[in-house]
Amino acid sequence: MALIEMRNITKDYHLGETIVQALRGIDLEIEQHEFVAIWGPSGSGKTTLLNLIGAVDEPTSGELIIAGRNVRSLTDNQRSDLRNETIGYIFQGFNLVPVLSALENVMLPLQIKGASAREAKIQALDCLAEVGLSDLIHHRPAKMSGGEQQRVSIARSLVNNPSLVIADEPTANLDSATARMIIDLMRELNEKDGITFIFSTHDQRLLDRVKRHVRLEDGAIVDGGAKP
Helix, strand or coil: CCCEEEEEEEEEEEECCEEEEEEEEEEEEECCCCEEEEECCCCCCHHHHHHHHCCCCCCCEEEEEECCEEHHHCCHHHHHHHHHHHEEEECCCCCCCCCCCHHHHHHHHHHHCCCCHHHHHHHHHHHHHHCCCHHHCCCCHHHCCHHHHHHHHHHHHHCCCCCEEEEECCCCCCCHHHHHHHHHHHHHHHHHHCCEEEEEECCHHHHCCCCEEEEEECCEEEECCCCC
């Protein structure tokens, strides 16, 4: 069974009396353990597609199944549970809390779920070690480089043991050397831990390293949508 199944997915937005078709008839399957780039020009629907895959939004029509669950049949609370149990997120702008240390930022998702401070700390330390930041656990974001902040963001995305990590332009704000390091780290996590990674990107450095490309134009898949 595929991790992500999309059948004839559409997504419309209403701007006053105007209807904007952000996605048009998307058919897409993504298997477990894939390393996939969603790419295309600005306005092609990449972020909208990621929001649907991440159960942040729901389609206007069509069938969307994530980890065997039909998203359109879920309540808001059930979608929240699905996100918390299955999906991690890596953001282009890092989205770290500036007044918290690296350790505290990574602990935060677990504490929001109700984990004890001790349990959250143990898991957060493990994740920070996995991304090579054991020496910087007490640093706040302002004291870290862009690459270090992105590694904290990756550690935070892993702390709930997700089967899927979604990354929106994860290398956009990084220099070439740092971007290559981040790409290598994510690819290692994909191969070693079997985590599925799905990216939106314009970055050729990332496109050169992924195992599958899905190209969008004008809200439709024009290449790479077939099941691998």
